[in-house]
Amino acid sequence: MEKEFIPRITSFVCKWCTYTGADLAGTSRLQYPTSIILLKVLCSSRIDPVFLIKSYLKGADGVLIGGCHPGDCHYETGNYHTRRRFKILTEIFSTLGLPKERLRLSWISASEGPKFAQVSNEFTDKIENLGPNNARENMFL
Amino acid sequence: MKKKIGVYVCECGPNIADKVDIDKIIETVVAANNSENVEIIGDRHKLLCSAAGKVFLEEEIKNKELTHMVVAACSPRDHNSTFINVCKKTELNPYLYKMVNIREHCAWIIPDKDKATNKAIEYIQGGVARVQYQTELIEKKLDTNPDVLVIGGGIAGIEAAISLAGKKRKVTLIERSAVLGGKSVFLKELLPSQAGKEYINKRIKDLTDNENIQVFLNTEIEKIIGFLGNFEIILSDVTNKDKKTEIKTGATIVATGFGLSDVTEFSNINYDTKDEVYTSLEIEKMLSEKGKLKLSSGVPPKKVGLIHCVGRDEKKYCSQICCNYMMKIANYFKKQSAKIEVKEFYKDLCLPHKDDQKLFNLTKKNGVDLVRIKEVSLNGTKIKYSRIDGTIEENEFDMVVVAPPIIPSDSTKNLSEILDIPLDEFGFFQEAHLSTNPVGTSTDGIFIIGNAQGPRGISNSILMAHAASGQIRTQLIPGEQIVPEVKVSEVLEAFCMGCKNCIDVCCYGAIYFDEIKGISVVNEAICRGCGNCVASCPSGSIRLKHFTNEQIYQEVIEALK
Numbered sequence: 001m002e003k004e005f006i007p008r009i010t011s012f013v014c015k016w017c018t019y020t021g022a023d024l025a026g027t028s029r030l031q032y033p034t035s036i037i038l039l040k041v042l043c044s045s046r047i048d049p050v051f052l053i054k055s056y057l058k059g060a061d062g063v064l065i066g067g068c069h070p071g072d073c074h075y076e077t078g079n080y081h082t083r084r085r086f087k088i089l090t091e092i093f094s095t096l097g098l099p100k101e102r103l104r105l106s107w108i109s110a111s112e113g114p115k116f117a118q119v120s121n122e123f124t125d126k127i128e129n130l131g132p133n134n135a136r137e138n139m140f141l
Numbered sequence: 142m143k144k145k146i147g148v149y150v151c152e153c154g155p156n157i158a159d160k161v162d163i164d165k166i167i168e169t170v171v172a173a174n175n176s177e178n179v180e181i182i183g184d185r186h187k188l189l190c191s192a193a194g195k196v197f198l199e200e201e202i203k204n205k206e207l208t209h210m211v212v213a214a215c216s217p218r219d220h221n222s223t224f225i226n227v228c229k230k231t232e233l234n235p236y237l238y239k240m241v242n243i244r245e246h247c248a249w250i251i252p253d254k255d256k257a258t259n260k261a262i263e264y265i266q267g268g269v270a271r272v273q274y275q276t277e278l279i280e281k282k283l284d285t286n287p288d289v290l291v292i293g294g295g296i297a298g299i300e301a302a303i304s305l306a307g308k309k310r311k312v313t314l315i316e317r318s319a320v321l322g323g324k325s326v327f328l329k330e331l332l333p334s335q336a337g338k339e340y341i342n343k344r345i346k347d348l349t350d351n352e353n354i355q356v357f358l359n360t361e362i363e364k365i366i367g368f369l370g371n372f373e374i375i376l377s378d379v380t381n382k383d384k385k386t387e388i389k390t391g392a393t394i395v396a397t398g399f400g401l402s403d404v405t406e407f408s409n410i411n412y413d414t415k416d417e418v419y420t421s422l423e424i425e426k427m428l429s430e431k432g433k434l435k436l437s438s439g440v441p442p443k444k445v446g447l448i449h450c451v452g453r454d455e456k457k458y459c460s461q462i463c464c465n466y467m468m469k470i471a472n473y474f475k476k477q478s479a480k481i482e483v484k485e486f487y488k489d490l491c492l493p494h495k496d497d498q499k500l501f502n503l504t505k506k507n508g509v510d511l512v513r514i515k516e517v518s519l520n521g522t523k524i525k526y527s528r529i530d531g532t533i534e535e536n537e538f539d540m541v542v543v544a545p546p547i548i549p550s551d552s553t554k555n556l557s558e559i560l561d562i563p564l565d566e567f568g569f570f571q572e573a574h575l576s577t578n579p580v581g582t583s584t585d586g587i588f589i590i591g592n593a594q595g596p597r598g599i600s601n602s603i604l605m606a607h608a609a610s611g612q613i614r615t616q617l618i619p620g621e622q623i624v625p626e627v628k629v630s631e632v633l634e635a636f637c638m639g640c641k642n643c644i645d646v647c648c649y650g651a652i653y654f655d656e657i658k659g660i661s662v663v664n665e666a667i668c669r670g671c672g673n674c675v676a677s678c679p680s681g682s683i684r685l686k687h688f689t690n691e692q693i694y695q696e697v698i699e700a701l702k
């Protein structure tokens with residue numbers, strides 16, 4: 001029998017907004033799938049595009065980045081850099097023929113618990129439809 | 142040396158205990174990690190954050206001689222500092238401890254107990270993997286200077302200086318002009334209470350009488366280096382640039398106030414210097430100095446037109462105080478003589494204070510004709526306007542008063558370069574956060590208050606002075622040391638190519654370039670640890686302590702096992 005596919009989504013989030021938003025989803029007892037694996041950084045601008053590539057190559061079915069809304073970063077302009085780096089990375093993914101749909105960037109504030117749960121659910125559904133990432137088996141890097 | 146890693150799972154009463162199988166978690170984590178080099182000491186506790194829980198952890202660290210510790214409990218936002226303080230009572234360096242959130246991110250979101258248990262194991266495994274790659278960090282304590290420099294001797298700067306000065310905290314206030322008080326000293330009456338100039342004059346006296354405050358007139362700041370708690374500053378005399386004074390402070394407050402825009406730069410306003418057109422401030426000055434409002438011929442005006450909000454559309458912001466003071470000015474005329482015909486033209490009315498409505502009613506009662514318009518233009522003393530119903534009219538006045546937009550003081554741009562703090566889209570100083578910290582800036586220890594941050598009246602300027610003063614009092618307590626952030630970045634000299642990407646992205650100016658070595662260097666005292674520079678470095682030459690790539694990868698690898 002085929003095993004149930006539970007995606008693994010490495011989710012890099014900033015401490016100030018999205019991590020706190022995720023906490024609020026918890027305190028509000030909202031449900032979101034176990035596929036979301038939260039990894040905390042202080043600011044989304046710490047998220048090196050290499051983290052996403054590494055996650056993908058290690059077999060993550062999806063990678064999520066969460067940060068404060070533009071203008072709300074606790075380190076002034078950090079998330080503008082995040083947005084630019086994310087854009088460049090998705091371009092690189094397209095160029096190399098890699099599935100950029102497996103990457104997602106969302107701005108989720110500390111008060112947006114429901115949005116955190118919603119993004120987690122939506123993105124998990126999407127990844128479920130895409131199926132498992134077989135990069136781990138296919139890539140020799 | 143064999144690592145002894147304590148893994149403690151908190152029950153949080155029923156909050157965690159009912160939702161996951163704690164015994165299974167501990168069993169699994171112990172089995173998965175115990176090896177030749179690693180020994181896991183796993184245990185559970187009812188309430189780790191309670192007094193008993195803290196003692197329990199402290200004893201465990203001491204008795205079991207832990208080399209690392211993982212606490213699986215609530216969000217670190219709730220109790221990370223609780224457990225850091227436990228570590229600090231022991232030999233265990235707090236940076237060799239890691240908190241894992243299995244409550245908000247696990248127990249509370251997954252109704253199925255088996256799934257929640259597995260999720261908790263996954264998170265704790267990530268924590269156990271990561272903690273082994275964490276390194277000790279030593280917190281250094283720095284002596285601080287509690288003194289403060291205030292730049293600008295308007296009402297905002299004066300109030301800040303008076304509120305901060307004390308036996309243990311000296312304040313230096315510098316004022317570029319030869320007089321104290323800023324624009325407020327020109328105002329005949331002060332809304333809302335019409336307390337008048339006596340209040341301002343009293344505060345100027347309080348300031349100059351205060352033996353803990355040193356005032357330098359005709360003085361500007363030339364240079365500042367340092368960080369919160371330790372700034373070194375050079376002041377220079379405006380009249381004699383060679384006359385310099387060096388001072389040291391722990392914080393700096395910028396209270397440089399505002400200027401008024403030249404209204405003739407707007408296409409709908411056209412007049413000559415010989416026309417009887419005055420700015421609002423000129424009217425205030427005339428009344429303060431001469432006691433009466435008169436035309437240049439010396440006779441009082443009979444018919445006065447007031448135009449609000451000149452240039453608001455061009456400047457793209459509301460100056461906040463003009464509606465308010467224009468009604469005050471309209472009433473100046475009416476008080477002088479009820480026979481003076483006064484027409485006031487406005488597009489929108491901004492009445493933000495609780496007694497503004499009263500002023501509005503009073504103004505109408507005094508017979509001022511308040512006309513709401515769509516468009517207005519001025520030619521000499523002729524005002525052409527379209528009412529909101531579309532009808533166009535034109536009236537000739539013998540005196541016209543315009544309310545120019547409040548703009549940043551002309552020294553703002555230069556000062557932003559000296560202080561290395563950014564300006565907003567309108568050219569005012571940029572606050573750290575508009576809603577949560579409007580008096581802070583991107584540099585710890587540098588504050589902006591009053592109109593230097595944006596247009597506002599006196600009471601709000603004073604509020605900001607007190608807000609900044611409050612922050613300084615809690616951040617710089619005389620005689621106490623501060624512990625600078627230790628989770629900071631460092632450049633690995635051997636790999637840096639000198640591309641300066643990191644310098645470009647750091648919004649705190651925490652990185653400087655060592656020209657001799659050709660590499661970038663992080664100033665640890667300024668770095669806030671955001672990690673932006675790390676992600677910008679093409680050669681991987683920057684390490685952010687406690688958030689190194691290696692440490693983060695451990696969690697990634699564990700998550701994807």
Ligand SMILES: Cc1cc2nc3c(=O)[nH]c(=O)nc-3n(C[C@H](O)[C@H](O)[C@H](O)COP(=O)(O)OP(=O)(O)OC[C@H]3O[C@@H](n4cnc5c(N)ncnc54)[C@H](O)[C@@H]3O)c2cc1C
Binds near residue numbers: 293315399400421
């Ligand atoms: C016509 C008019 C009427 C008003 N009526 C009212 C009213 O009725 N009620 C009310 O509450 N508010 C009123 N206001 C607003 C009020 O004037 C301001 O809120 C107040 O002056 C702001 O104080 P401040 O200290 O921020 O700035 P300012 O008064 O502008 O003072 C700033 C000071 O900093 C100095 N400075 C500037 N640059 C430097 C530098 N680089 N180095 C050293 N010093 C420097 C300036 O010389 C000045 O002394 C009115 C404003 C106008 C224009």
Ligand code: SF4
Binds near residue numbers: 152
């Ligand atoms: S430490 Fe956190 S999880 Fe444990 S009892 Fe206290 S609040 Fe609950």
Ligand code: SF4
Binds near residue numbers: 668
């Ligand atoms: S971590 Fe942030 S604050 Fe520190 S040097 Fe890098 S970019 Fe600047």
Ligand code: SF4
Binds near residue numbers: 638642679
């Ligand atoms: S980005 Fe990296 S390589 Fe470039 S100057 Fe900074 S530390 Fe050196």
Ligand code: FES
Binds near residue numbers: 014068074075
């Ligand atoms: S702190 Fe949240 S994105 Fe920078």
